[in-house]
Amino acid sequence: MAETIVRKRTYFVVWAILMVLTALTAAVSFVNLGQWNAPVALAIASGKAMLVALFFMHLRYEHSKIIWLWVLAGLFWLTILFFLSMTDFGTRQFLNVPGK
């Protein structure tokens, strides 16, 4: 399978969306949303990252399922690292032991 040639127009549209999202995340950060600032910022960042990966990095046009598998595996492994470590750090305060 030959490479897909993505139209230049697509790149410019994606770039424009990325600019808008950057402005959005910057603007939202001035508003006090309490505990929601972090999730919103991370959601926008994830959206931007997805756009870069899908369009600039051609993941959207990638025929190879293996590459998709490896990308998802990497994200999954990152989740394992974060989540399972937090089972320790996140549950220490449940113990009624002084100093813990």
Next chain:
Amino acid sequence: MATATQVVEKENYLNVNYGIKSWLLTTDHKRIGLLYLFTITMFFFLGGFFALLIRLELLTPSGDMVQTDIYNRLFTMHGIVMIFLFLIPSIPAVFGNFFIPMMIGARDMAFPKINLLSWYLLLGGGALILYSIVTGGTDTGWTFYAPFSTQYSNSQVIAAALGIFVAGFSSILTGLNFIVTIHRMRAPGLTWVRLPLFIWSNYATAIIQVLGTPVLAITLALVFLERVFHIGFFNAQLGGDPLLFQHLFWFYSHPAVYIMILPSMGVISEVIPCFARKRIFGYAFVAMSSIAIAVFGFLVWAHHMFVSGMSVYAALVFSLLSYAVAVPSAVKVFNWTATMYKGSIHLRTPMLYALGFIGLFTMGGMTGLFLACLGIDVHVTDTYFVVAHFHYIMVGGAVMGYMAALHFWWPKITGKMYSEVWGKVAAVIIFLGFNLTFFPLFVAGYMGMPRRYHVYAPEFQVLNVFSTAGASILGIGYLLPLIYLFWSLRYGKPAGDNPWSAAGLEWTAASPPPTHNFEETPVVTWEAYNYHELPDMPEEDAGVSRI
């Protein structure tokens, strides 16, 4: 061509050109495999030398051979050299590199130059670790726990950590090469379910190498930064947490033990069918188990931290997951055993090692389950019980698998047969020496002898004397192959293409193979382990085909 009356040696990867440059700048995966063989053999005997000193010291309960500080360095360097410079590369770098392209009908790896770079990175890492040894060594244990490694140790932590960092990239690149090669370079007709299980095992190993080692890299980098610039991620006084180091370290180092065992399991999956003349039982289950071990292996790391002060709730989660990870390994042991049932068993040297593997790995694996149980672990952690457990897996398992591979594929690599008598003698000596060395340590540990101490209570001395005696026998056992394998290079019988009448594409090439492996790219239309279609194994010492 020569017109002489004597037999002219066919051109193969060994004699195609000569000279040190043709080896040091080679991109032939087979030559790179041999470069690795040479390198890791040296590291094995270096690590073994440290083991010898440790066992000599432990003959007596008092610390009379070396000072405590030196003893700490001995067991640390033994661990670092054996794990990072021998076990982690061992089977993948030597036999994976040599045989993966051949098993899939390819001419070379996907990235031959990166393959060579991997070897140089291992040398570079090894050089840094050697430097750390000759300038005094490290005394932190191979586990580098903070805050000792980051603040208080006055030893060559930085050099050793840097050495492991560099060697880690060797491992990552090897894994990457395997993944791309196995995905993209298979011969026509070679679907995944027709692949030898050695390929599946090395693929699973590569998954771990690629996803786990980078976390070790960043952890060691942070240790370096903490030691040099006094930043405080792992330092409680500066707002950090020593347990954070342990989490990050073990996130790699537990899956690392599966890097060390999976390739050996792959070897056993090749040897047992060949020497039982029977297709492997439950191919799909064995293949899936390899992948399952790679995945599950990443979910259990904190079982090394049960007594560290981590949250008990997290400990419960990790204990449960640790039981789960044993299941795919058990599946494999069951399948190997079932393969032998009603097979035609040929007890040749590779098979002796494979049988030894099954027994010893099972014992090591079972004792791992004991350790996964929180109640038992609190009692035996940091004792010789743990030491015995992991040596049963690493030596009784991984090294036996390595020896099986060496003796199985030696004819293909060199074109020569070794002395079967000496092969069997060495295998038996190794098996007996191993058990004498490490079984007493289970008992000592259970009775309370702590690890990483060279002074111990006198009631443990008898067990330690047995262990040291066993270690001497084990050492002799390992030296024997060095002798008879070298001897076979000069005086061994020519092996012929397929002395074991084994299945697998590598056995269809000449022994030793030509540089490009196959005259024509094979087209595969048969299933793996088609032993019902192959002639029986030639008898020992039967005339083998001449080149």
Next chain:
Amino acid sequence: MSAESSHGSFIAGNLASSVSAHALQHQFADLEQQRESSTLGMWVFLITEVMFFGGMFAVYLINRALHPVAFLEASQHMLFWAGAVNTIVLICSSLFVALAVHAAQEGHRKQIVCFLLLALLLGLVFLGIKGYEYHGHWVEHKVPGPAFQFEGTDPIHSEVFFELYFVMTGFHALHMLIGVGLVAAIAWFAWRGHYTPAYHNAVDNVGLYWHFVDIIWIFLFPLLYLISHKHVP
């Protein structure tokens, strides 16, 4: 990564077939297999980088979860505009790299070089702004170590924030520097006529690397600069 084409002599210029013939490595059956292998290899390498940075993100995550106030206060000392401008700079550089790959696919030699040089320039701008920021932190005693000074609720953990800041942006900047070197190298090879529509793996792969470094920054920006809603302008 396997695609550097310094196999002995090669013919400069755009004779596609002769350049392609030199470009095929012996272990591959055809250029298609080589390209697919090269791309998979690059993606797997990027996944190793994800795990490498992932370790640092894990340290960040745990420390921020345990000490949110300290991190919030520390982040107020970040230069918001520097972070925002750098984000824009990197996204624009990614656009140029994507356009360079497009030019390589269509065989426009001069365009490849132009776009790559623009990306390289923006990369250097990024590093310049980063250097300016680092200098500023140094002057204001925000570099962790003996000179560190911080007025806040929990200065010890605010120092941890700055340690993370320097380690994460430091490794990121190191990767940027390597990226700048790689872009310069392939710009040179492109100028020499090395790449054709049939063979331009290096451009693709360096592009993937560059976009990855951009993605890391896309996450660093909110995590380091946007924690507090009160920013230093």
